[in-house]
Amino acid sequence: MRERRSGDGGVSPNLRRALADIRWTPPRLSALIRAMPKVETHLHLDGSLSPRTIKDLALLSGDKTLARKSLAEIERLAVVKSPRASLDRVLSSFQLFYPLLRGPWAVEEAARRVAQRAQGQNVLHFELRFAPALLAADDFPQEDVLKAALRGLRRGAAEFGVSSAVIVCLIRDENLVSDEQNSEMLDLALAYRRRGVVGLDLAGNERARPLSRFKSHYARARKAGLGTTAHAGEAPPGDDLDLALDWGLHRIGHGVMAGKRPGLLERIRERGVTIETNPTSNLRTGAVQSLTEHPAKFWRRAGIPLAISTDDPGLFGIELGGEYEALAGHCRFGAEDLLAVSLQGVDSLFLPERRKRPLRRRWEALARKALASLAD
Numbered sequence: 001m002r003e004r005r006s007g008d009g010g011v012s013p014n015l016r017r018a019l020a021d022i023r024w025t026p027p028r029l030s031a032l033i034r035a036m037p038k039v040e041t042h043l044h045l046d047g048s049l050s051p052r053t054i055k056d057l058a059l060l061s062g063d064k065t066l067a068r069k070s071l072a073e074i075e076r077l078a079v080v081k082s083p084r085a086s087l088d089r090v091l092s093s094f095q096l097f098y099p100l101l102r103g104p105w106a107v108e109e110a111a112r113r114v115a116q117r118a119q120g121q122n123v124l125h126f127e128l129r130f131a132p133a134l135l136a137a138d139d140f141p142q143e144d145v146l147k148a149a150l151r152g153l154r155r156g157a158a159e160f161g162v163s164s165a166v167i168v169c170l171i172r173d174e175n176l177v178s179d180e181q182n183s184e185m186l187d188l189a190l191a192y193r194r195r196g197v198v199g200l201d202l203a204g205n206e207r208a209r210p211l212s213r214f215k216s217h218y219a220r221a222r223k224a225g226l227g228t229t230a231h232a233g234e235a236p237p238g239d240d241l242d243l244a245l246d247w248g249l250h251r252i253g254h255g256v257m258a259g260k261r262p263g264l265l266e267r268i269r270e271r272g273v274t275i276e277t278n279p280t281s282n283l284r285t286g287a288v289q290s291l292t293e294h295p296a297k298f299w300r301r302a303g304i305p306l307a308i309s310t311d312d313p314g315l316f317g318i319e320l321g322g323e324y325e326a327l328a329g330h331c332r333f334g335a336e337d338l339l340a341v342s343l344q345g346v347d348s349l350f351l352p353e354r355r356k357r358p359l360r361r362r363w364e365a366l367a368r369k370a371l372a373s374l375a376d
């Protein structure tokens with residue numbers, strides 16, 4: 001899993017030459033962002049529902065109150081458009097989504113629509129994460145949740161030409177998911193290791209169960225060859241970041257607090273750990289006070305690989321291209337930076353090298369085409 005491509009994580013000499021031939025202006029940078037190939041690594045199924053999908057799922061689940069609302073009303077209810085006081089305030093919004101997803105058709109359709117949305121952003125491949133335990137019901141066991149999502153992703157791949165895989169999320173909050181349910185989710189992830197599940201994550205409130213409680217879970221996942229990541233350092237104090245590195249996790253979700261812990265950025269860089277970077281999410285949860293203050297620019301300068309993602313495009317009402325725009329507009333990422341982090345996203349995917357290689361070739365060809373369309 002830790003195989004890395006040769007070079008410095010930067011773009012190829014061919015692309016660099018093409019980049020140098022273009023006189024970059026903000027509109028051209030925006031055109032590049034629209035046209036360039038991307039991948040997405042940090043993307044929650046339950047955070048991906050658009051107001052339209054919420055309305056459709058409400059109709060299906062018999063939630064008449066929600067189904068009767070207009071799309072604008074649902075948007076006001078379900079989309080976190082301005083910064084909240086804390087991560088908890090944002091996480092509580094998810095309570096609206098879980099009941100809508102407790103059935104096979106709902107999960108399958110929601111997953112299919114993630115692929116549709118991805119196609120619109122020129123995404124070649126995405127990794128979709130969720131906790132089957134949060135969507136399960138008495139007549140809808142965890143395994144059926146996972147199977148429904150995999151069906152939706154397969155349909156999405158066939159219809160929209162975007163490949164994908166699943167990351168299973170263990171959950172920190174005891175009031176949402178028990179130890180037993182977390183163990184069941186891990187067993188499920190391991191059982192589906194060659195059938196669509198590629199990684200293990202830990203999500204939820206960092207002040208609930210710490211990462212240290214999940215040592216055996218991560219050890220088993222690693223041994224089985226699953227990719228490993230965890231939400232860590234999304235909010236203060238970020239103690240789990242040190243442990244994530246000690247355990248050799250492949251990626252870190254958010255990591256905003258990394259710069260506040262002495263020597264940590266250096267360790268992340270040395271180990272080649274990729275930070276799943278979600279700028280708007282970090283702003284809306286109050287992890288950063290403004291996009292200009294987002295640490296992505298320091299990470300990039302320090303040589304840490306980044307994988308740009310939305311986290312929750314439905315919950316925040318955003319698209320992946322907008323996250324690249326945020327980096328260009330507020331963190332001074334130029335055209336080469338944007339292409340380089342997109343490619344680092346490809347490198348960080350939880351895929352075997354034999355599947356990454358053709359993806360990289362496709363990425364290179366599409367990046368070259370995008371630049372050619374912008375040449376003077």
Ligand SMILES: [Zn+2]
Nearest residue numbers: 044231253311
């Ligand atoms: Zn997340």
